[in-house]
Amino acid sequence: MNFRNFQVPYPVDDRYSKKVAYFSMEFAVHQPLKIYSGGLGFLSGSHMRSGYELRQNIIGIGILWKYGYYDQARNQDQTLQVTWMEKYYSFLEDTGIKFQILIHDHPVWVKAYYLNPETFKSAPMFLLSTDLPENDYVSQTITHRLYDANVATKVAQFILLGVGGAKLVDELNFNPDLYHLNEAHGISAAFYLLNKFKSVDTLRKHLVFTTHTPEEAGNEKHDIYLCHKMSYFCGMSVDEVRKLTGIYDDQFNHSLVALRFAKLANGVSQLHGRVSREMWGKYDGICPIIAITNAQNWNYWADKQLYRAMEEANDWAFDDRKKYLKKRAFEIVADQTGKLFNPNVLTIVWARRFAGYKRADFLTQTLERFNKLTSNEKYPIQFIWAGKPYPVDYPAISQFNNLVHISKNYKNVAVLIGYELGLSKRLKQASDIWLNNPRVPREASGTSGMTAAMNGSVNFSTDDGWIPEFINNGHNGFVVPQADYANMTVQEQDDYDLNKLYEILEQQILPLYYDNYDTWRQVVKNGMRDVRFQFDSNRMAHEYYELLYI
Numbered sequence: 001m002n003f004r005n006f007q008v009p010y011p012v013d014d015r016y017s018k019k020v021a022y023f024s025m026e027f028a029v030h031q032p033l034k035i036y037s038g039g040l041g042f043l044s045g046s047h048m049r050s051g052y053e054l055r056q057n058i059i060g061i062g063i064l065w066k067y068g069y070y071d072q073a074r075n076q077d078q079t080l081q082v083t084w085m086e087k088y089y090s091f092l093e094d095t096g097i098k099f100q101i102l103i104h105d106h107p108v109w110v111k112a113y114y115l116n117p118e119t120f121k122s123a124p125m126f127l128l129s130t131d132l133p134e135n136d137y138v139s140q141t142i143t144h145r146l147y148d149a150n151v152a153t154k155v156a157q158f159i160l161l162g163v164g165g166a167k168l169v170d171e172l173n174f175n176p177d178l179y180h181l182n183e184a185h186g187i188s189a190a191f192y193l194l195n196k197f198k199s200v201d202t203l204r205k206h207l208v209f210t211t212h213t214p215e216e217a218g219n220e221k222h223d224i225y226l227c228h229k230m231s232y233f234c235g236m237s238v239d240e241v242r243k244l245t246g247i248y249d250d251q252f253n254h255s256l257v258a259l260r261f262a263k264l265a266n267g268v269s270q271l272h273g274r275v276s277r278e279m280w281g282k283y284d285g286i287c288p289i290i291a292i293t294n295a296q297n298w299n300y301w302a303d304k305q306l307y308r309a310m311e312e313a314n315d316w317a318f319d320d321r322k323k324y325l326k327k328r329a330f331e332i333v334a335d336q337t338g339k340l341f342n343p344n345v346l347t348i349v350w351a352r353r354f355a356g357y358k359r360a361d362f363l364t365q366t367l368e369r370f371n372k373l374t375s376n377e378k379y380p381i382q383f384i385w386a387g388k389p390y391p392v393d394y395p396a397i398s399q400f401n402n403l404v405h406i407s408k409n410y411k412n413v414a415v416l417i418g419y420e421l422g423l424s425k426r427l428k429q430a431s432d433i434w435l436n437n438p439r440v441p442r443e444a445s446g447t448s449g450m451t452a453a454m455n456g457s458v459n460f461s462t463d464d465g466w467i468p469e470f471i472n473n474g475h476n477g478f479v480v481p482q483a484d485y486a487n488m489t490v491q492e493q494d495d496y497d498l499n500k501l502y503e504i505l506e507q508q509i510l511p512l513y514y515d516n517y518d519t520w521r522q523v524v525k526n527g528m529r530d531v532r533f534q535f536d537s538n539r540m541a542h543e544y545y546e547l548l549y550i
Contacts, residue, residue, distance in 0.1 A: 001114075003095040006172040008057055008124055009117060016056035016545050021169045021176040022047070022123075023061045023161060023186035026069075026146060030120040031422040034068035034087055035127070037146055037388065038353035039447060040212060042421075043268070044182050046297035050541035051123030053299065059174065060125035061165040061186075063157065064092070064113055069146045070391050072417040078408070079401040080417070082391045084145070091119050092127065097171050101164050102231040103156050108142070109134040110164045112171070121299075126172070128164050149392045155222055155230050158254070162188030163234060170196075178549055181209045181262075184220060184254035190261045191234040191241075200244060200261065204287075208548050209262040211255055211289070214275045214444045219255040227252050246285055259286040266548055268294045268445040269466045275441050290547055293466055294445040295540035298532060302454035303429060307532075310525050318521065322456045329430030332423070333384060337407070337414045345412070346513045347382040349431035349457070351419055354389035354396040357442040361385075361403050362498060363435075369502055374410055379510035386416040386427060424448070428455040433509065436461035437501060439493060440485050453477075453531035456524050460509065462497055470535065476526035478504050 001009075026041035027033070029048055036045065044060070051058045067084040075081045092113040100107040109132050115125040130142045141148075142156045166189040169176060179189060190203060197203050213219050224238060224247065232252075233241050242248055245257045259265055259280055265287050267273035273291025280286050303325060309318035326343040333341050341347065354360050363383075364370050374381060385403050389396035400415070407413040416423065428434065434452035436443075436459065446465035453459060459477035461467045471477040480500040485493050513520050533539060 001093070003097055003112075003114065003172055006059075006124075006174050008059065010052075010055055012057045013055040016054060016058070018057060018178065018545065018549050019174065019176040020056070020058040020178045020180050020549060021061055021165070021174060022058055022180045022182060023165050023189065024182040025063065025157070025161060025185040027060060027062050027125065028421055029115070029122050029125070031420060032091070033089065033115070033120070034420065035062060035065045035146065037069040037390075039445070040183060042296065042424075043294050043445075043447060045122070046295065046300065046537040047182075047541055047544075048122040048125060049120075049297040049300055050537040052117050052121050053297075054538055054541055056123060056541060056545065058123045059176075060115075060123055061161070061168065062125060062127050063143055063146075063161055064089075064127035064129040064131075065146045066129070066131050066144045069388065072388055072419065074417060078404050078415075080389070080397055080404075089113075091115075095126070097168065098132075099167060099171055101159065101167060102234075103139070103142070103159055104230050106139070108139045110160065110168070112168050126168055128160055128168065130160065147390065151222065152226070152230065155227060155232060158185050158220075159188045159230065159232055162186035162190070163192045165189060166192040177206070179207050180544075180548070181207070181258055183210065183212050184258040187254050187258045187261070188232050188234070190257070191232070191236060194236075194244070195234055203261060204263045207262045209258040209265040209287075210268065210292075210548075211259070211265055211276055212268055212444045213255065214272050214279070214442055216279060219253060221251040221253045224250050224252040256280070256283060256286070259283070259289070262287045264548055265289045266292045268292065269469065271441060271465065271468055272444040292540060292543045292547055293469060293535070294447045295535045295537040296447050296450045296454070298454060298536040298538070301425065301428075301451040302532075303456065306456045307528065310528060315521065318525075322524075325429035325455065329426040332426055333414045333416065333430075336416050339411055339414050341382050341412070341414070342380075345380045345382050346432050346510065347384065347430055348433040348435050348460075349384045349386075349427050349452075350435040350437075351384070351386040351416075351424065351427045352436075352446075352448045354387045354400055355393070356395060356399075357439045359437050359439060359494075360387065361399050361406075362437050362494075363501065364403065364406055365494075365498060367406075373502070373505070374412055376510075379514050381412065381510070383410075383413045384416060384427060384430065385414070386419040386423060388419050425451070425455070428452040428457055431457040432513065433458055433460045436467070437480075437497060438462060438464050439490070439497075440464040440482060450531055450535045453527040453535075456528060458523055458527055460501075460504070466535070470530060472526075472530075474508070474523070476523060476530050478509060480504065
């Protein structure tokens with residue numbers, strides 16, 4: 001295949017004829033391709049799958065991480081061990097494209113690999129690597145670890161995605177109408193494109209931006225002089241950069257610059273769109289921020305047999321299938337922890353990236369109440385936790401380890417490792433309740449509950465991210481009613497949420513599951529129906545063309 005005049009290798013639907021190059025630091029397309037860490041990757045992976053299903057004129061630009069994010073293993077006492085294993089991908093094609101970019105005033109060779117759309121049913125994707133014999137060792141390590149903890153390496157990764165990605169698009173002769181940055185990691189592309197387009201106004205016509213971070217502190221900032229020293233600005237002086245970006249302190253704020261260079265940006269839920277407009281509204285020169293709610297690919301995630309039984313109104317088949325899915329997933333629990341879980345028992349799963357605001361161990365904060373809950377013989381319960389903390393986020397790692405130690409005291413509490421696409425799907429099938437309790441309003445979207453609903457699990461959540469658009473309390477899920485969080489201390493907010501979670505669990509969810517299963521089944525089905533179209537990524541990928549790429 002000739003990659004020098006690249007066109008998407010399928011007939012394009014006329015509605016989606018505009019050419020788009022979509023830049024993302026991570027893509028979770030399928031379990032064998034381990035180049036993702038969490039939600040951002042799950043989202044971009046589903047986007048690529050929908051791009052394929054809808055026949056969109058879009059290509060994905062990412063990075064081929066030699067060691068992935070990391071592999072989750074266990075120490076001798078079952079606590080978390082971070083391990084790094086080399087990955088090999090025989091299904092990627094060598095494009096034969098090799099070129100140089102400048103990093104730290106030093107030429108670095110970049111090679112491009114291709115993921116054919118037919119391999120995993122995704123839009124065509126190109127993945128960049130610097131792990132080449134032509135490069136010195138330090139340059140090779142740029143593409144070793146996703147979100148490397150070393151600041152200089154991380155800035156180099158951002159240059160590779162942005163400048164390297166934009167240069168690759170030129171090497172392909174793809175000539176996109178739009179460059180879409182999924183998060184601001186690739187904003188260095190703007191400086192490469194300024195050299196090409198010669199004006200900010202022309203650049204703006206070609207750049208759109210998706211922001212995922214609902215708080216300013218979470219947006220990447222780096223020392224402007226470090227960025228300059230590392231050739232981030234493609235030959236521009238710091239003074240020129242300041243003039244163009246309006247940044248006059250020493251912190252180069254990637255998201256702020258993206259908002260000033262893009263013609264249009266979007267938040268990833270209606271609530272997040274509002275939060276983003278308020279958060280960035282105090283800065284001048286930023287583009288309008290709309291909202292396109294995240295979604296997940298139904299074809300990839302949903303259990304089709306469960307949906308078939310629901311559509312045929314065959315409750316026996318529906319219950320039988322859900323029980324089978326639980327039983328199959330519980331084999332993983334038994335294998336990892338030696339605990340035998342019962343498919344007839346209400347199972348609660350908390351599984352996603354471990355981060356402080358997501359409050360993974362929230363229900364265990366009052367062990368007295370947790371003990372009472374887990375030892376209730378009338379309404380038995382099972383808990384599973386899983387998820388990957390960032391490998392140097394020590395508070396999150398100790399939270400994970402604390403849960404491991406707590407779980408040793410219970411037959412019906414398990415903590416699993418290896419939370420990637422494969423395990424994620426199994427845990428969604430294992431769960432009756434998908435527990436989500438972030439501190440409002442810190443979750444931009446939080447899409448894991450969507451794929452849980454697609455596998456017959458009921459969402460139980462604080463009212464954040466996508467949840468206000470989905471949950472009709474008691475009808476298709478359960479939600480903690482919002483309090484006046486803005487006027488509460490963090491401790492007051494935590495106390496309120498924790499009490500409400502226990503209250504709803506003990507007084508509504510458990511009695512419903514055990515005393516009124518027919519109604520419970522209806523709640524499950526309502527969730528499956530409501531998530532089916534509104535939160536399928538085909539809707540989202542269509543909206544990107546309709547609302548962001550216009």
